[in-house]
Amino acid sequence: MGKEISNEYGSVDISEGVIATIAGAAAIECYGLVGMSSRKSTDKVVELLGRENLSRGVVVAIQENEVTIDLYIIVGYGMKISEVAMNVMERVRYTVENLTGFSVNKVNINVESVRVLE
Amino acid sequence: MVLEPEAVFSDEIVNGEQWKQMIRAGVQALEDRKREVDALNVFPVPDGDTGTNMFLTIQSAAKKAEEIKGTMVSEIAAAVSAGSLMGARGNSGVILSQLLRGMAKSVEGLYEVNARQLAQALQSGVDTAYKAVMKPVEGTILTVSREAAKGALLKANQGGNPVETLCEAVRRGQEALQKTPDVLPVLKQAGVVDAGGQGFLIILSGWIAALEGDIAFNIEEIPPKPPEAEGSAAGNMALDSLEYPYCTEFLLKGRDLIIEQIRKDLARRGDCLLVVGEPELVKVHIHTKNPGKILDYAMQWGTLHEIQIHNMLAQNEAMAHDRKETKEAAVAVPKEHGVVAVTMGQGIVEIFTKLGVDEVLTGGQTMNPSTEDIAEAVRRVAADNIYILPNNSNIILAALQVQELIEDKKIHVIPSKSISQGIAALLNFIPEGTVEENIEGMESALSRVQSGEVTYAVRDSQFDSLNIAAGDVLGLVEGIIVVNGRDLLSVAQNTLEKMNWRQGDLVTIFYGQDVERAEADQLEKWLKESQPQVDIEIHAGGQPIYFYIFSVE
Numbered sequence: 281m282g283k284e285i286s287n288e289y290g291s292v293d294i295s296e297g298v299i300a301t302i303a304g305a306a307a308i309e310c311y312g313l314v315g316m317s318s319r320k321s322t323d324k325v326v327e328l329l330g331r332e333n334l335s336r337g338v339v340v341a342i343q344e345n346e347v348t349i350d351l352y353i354i355v356g357y358g359m360k361i362s363e364v365a366m367n368v369m370e371r372v373r374y375t376v377e378n379l380t381g382f383s384v385n386k387v388n389i390n391v392e393s394v395r396v397l398e
Numbered sequence: 399m400v401l402e403p404e405a406v407f408s409d410e411i412v413n414g415e416q417w418k419q420m421i422r423a424g425v426q427a428l429e430d431r432k433r434e435v436d437a438l439n440v441f442p443v444p445d446g447d448t449g450t451n452m453f454l455t456i457q458s459a460a461k462k463a464e465e466i467k468g469t470m471v472s473e474i475a476a477a478v479s480a481g482s483l484m485g486a487r488g489n490s491g492v493i494l495s496q497l498l499r500g501m502a503k504s505v506e507g508l509y510e511v512n513a514r515q516l517a518q519a520l521q522s523g524v525d526t527a528y529k530a531v532m533k534p535v536e537g538t539i540l541t542v543s544r545e546a547a548k549g550a551l552l553k554a555n556q557g558g559n560p561v562e563t564l565c566e567a568v569r570r571g572q573e574a575l576q577k578t579p580d581v582l583p584v585l586k587q588a589g590v591v592d593a594g595g596q597g598f599l600i601i602l603s604g605w606i607a608a609l610e611g612d613i614a615f616n617i618e619e620i621p622p623k624p625p626e627a628e629g630s631a632a633g634n635m636a637l638d639s640l641e642y643p644y645c646t647e648f649l650l651k652g653r654d655l656i657i658e659q660i661r662k663d664l665a666r667r668g669d670c671l672l673v674v675g676e677p678e679l680v681k682v683h684i685h686t687k688n689p690g691k692i693l694d695y696a697m698q699w700g701t702l703h704e705i706q707i708h709n710m711l712a713q714n715e716a717m718a719h720d721r722k723e724t725k726e727a728a729v730a731v732p733k734e735h736g737v738v739a740v741t742m743g744q745g746i747v748e749i750f751t752k753l754g755v756d757e758v759l760t761g762g763q764t765m766n767p768s769t770e771d772i773a774e775a776v777r778r779v780a781a782d783n784i785y786i787l788p789n790n791s792n793i794i795l796a797a798l799q800v801q802e803l804i805e806d807k808k809i810h811v812i813p814s815k816s817i818s819q820g821i822a823a824l825l826n827f828i829p830e831g832t833v834e835e836n837i838e839g840m841e842s843a844l845s846r847v848q849s850g851e852v853t854y855a856v857r858d859s860q861f862d863s864l865n866i867a868a869g870d871v872l873g874l875v876e877g878i879i880v881v882n883g884r885d886l887l888s889v890a891q892n893t894l895e896k897m898n899w900r901q902g903d904l905v906t907i908f909y910g911q912d913v914e915r916a917e918a919d920q921l922e923k924w925l926k927e928s929q930p931q932v933d934i935e936i937h938a939g940g941q942p943i944y945f946y947i948f949s950v951e
Contacts, residue, residue, distance in 0.1 A: 308533045309532075312531065356531075360486040
C-alpha cells in the first residue's frame, strides 16, 4: 500500500516498511532510548535471519493518506521518561517528514519497559 | 579509592561549598548565554531551545543543591543529580542530567575532591551518559563532554590543580566542539557548531569562574547582568581563548604583596588568571593579549623572576597539525576495495578522483609508469582488494606484474585500454560490492564503450591506405589510425563518424591542453546540431598529446 505523491511527471510510492525503517533509525539515535520492543512476528523472523532490523518495534499505519507511527520503546533507568518520549516523538516526526515529504499525523510512544544500566 | 602518592598531584581541593558555587556559577553562565546556544540549535530538531532547556535543567539542579545543609561534596552532587533528573528538559537536558548523575556516582562518600577526583567524576559522567543510548550520535554534546573529560584526566594526572584541570577540559572540549560540523553534516550545512556541546562548555566555564573564587551569588536572586567583569571574563575563558593568545607566567618577589589587589587588577587584562602565593612571593599565570602590560604592572610591586611567555596560537596550530596527521593515519583503516588508475591531464585526474579512485598515477602514451611505480601507489591504498585501471594498452602488462610485488593485497587488473574505458569501468565500481561483482561489472563495462582519440603525427609514415605526413592530425578508434588530415575539426568529426556516434546514447569529449575551449565548443555545437537526440558531455581534460579523447556509449 504505502503512500503516494504524484505530479504531472509521475508518482512516488513510499511503503509503510520504508517509513518504519526511517522512524526506527531516527528513534534509536535518540538519547535515553536503549532498546526497541518487538511487536510483530515478522520482526522475530527478520532477527532470526540475523539481519539488522531497524523497523523493530515500529508500526506504521497509513489510512486515508494520514501517517500514524507507533513506537514501542525501552528507556534507560534514571532518565526522565516523559522527556525521552517527547524527544523521540519530535525526532521521529521531524526525520520522517524531512526525508519523505509526508506530513506525519501522529507519533505514539509506548514505553514498554525500563532497563537498568548496570 | 586508591590514593597515589600525594606529591605527584595537586593537593588543592574543592569542598562542598565550592561545589555548590560551581553549580550556581554554571547556571549564571548559561543564563547569560542561553540565547547564543538557542541560536545554534539545529540538531536533532531545529527548534531553537537547546540553551533554554539546558538552563532550566541546571537551574533545577542548583535549586535542589541549595536545599542541602550538609557540606559534603557527595551530598551536594547527589542533590544536583536528582534536581537535574527531575528538571530535565529536552534532549540535551536529559544528557546533561546523565552527566551530572555519573559525576554524583563517582564522588559518592567524599567530603571534598581533589583535581584527580574531579576529573574522574567528569569521566564517570561521560561513561554514564554513553550507556543510555543505543546508537550514540557523534558530533554532539556526547563527543564534546567525552573530549573534555579526557582533557581533565590528562591535566589532573600531570599535577594540575582543579582550576587548571577544568581549564584543560574546556580547552579540549572546545576543540572537539569546533570539529562537530565535520562529524555531523546538518551542522555544517547550517554553519554552526553543536548547541548542546556549546552549552556544556559554558557550564564548565562557569565552574572555573566559581573556583577562581570571586563569584558569590544567590541562585534565587540572579542579577540581570553579569555581576562584574572578572567573573564573566573567566567564564568566557577558553571559549574565546584565542582572544588572549599569550600565556604569561612569572614569579613576583616583593614585600607586602596584596594578592587580592593584584588579582583584581589583572583580571581585566586576560583570562585563566591565577595569582597565588604569600606576601613575599607570588606566582602569576594569565592568558593575555599583551604580556608587556602585565609585566609593566607587576614591576610596580617588585621584581620579576622566571618569566615565561608562550604564544598559544602557535601551540594550537602545532597541535592541530599533529592531530591532522594522526587523523590521516587513522583514516587509513583498510577498506574492502580500492582503486588505482593511470591517467594524464589535470581535468581527467580530477574526474577519476571524483569517481572514487584512491590513487591516480600520471602517465600514458609517452611516459608509462613502471610496475614499481604502480606497486608504490597500491601500497599507499589501505584496502584488501585493489583494482588497477591502466587506461592504456601499453601499461596493462606492467600492471599485471604488480601482484608479484605486493603480498598483503589482492590485485585485480581491469584491462582498460583508454581513458573512456577506465571511466566506464569506474562507473560500475561498487565500493560495497563483492570482488566478483566488481570484476564482472567493470570488465563488462569496457566493451560497452567505444574509444576514440585525436592526436598528431610526429613523422611521415604509411598506414594501411593512409599517407601520413609529419604534423598531420590523426584520428584513432580503439587505438587504430582511421583518418588523417590537416584540420583538427574535420579530423575530429570524421573520427566520431567512424565511431558511429550517431547510433550512440552518450558522447563524452575530453579536450586536451592544446585545444582552446572555443574549438571544443565548435565541435560540440556541430554534434548537437547534427544529432540532437544524442547526449553530449564535454570536459576540459587537460591531457597532453591528445587533442581530443572521445567515448561513445
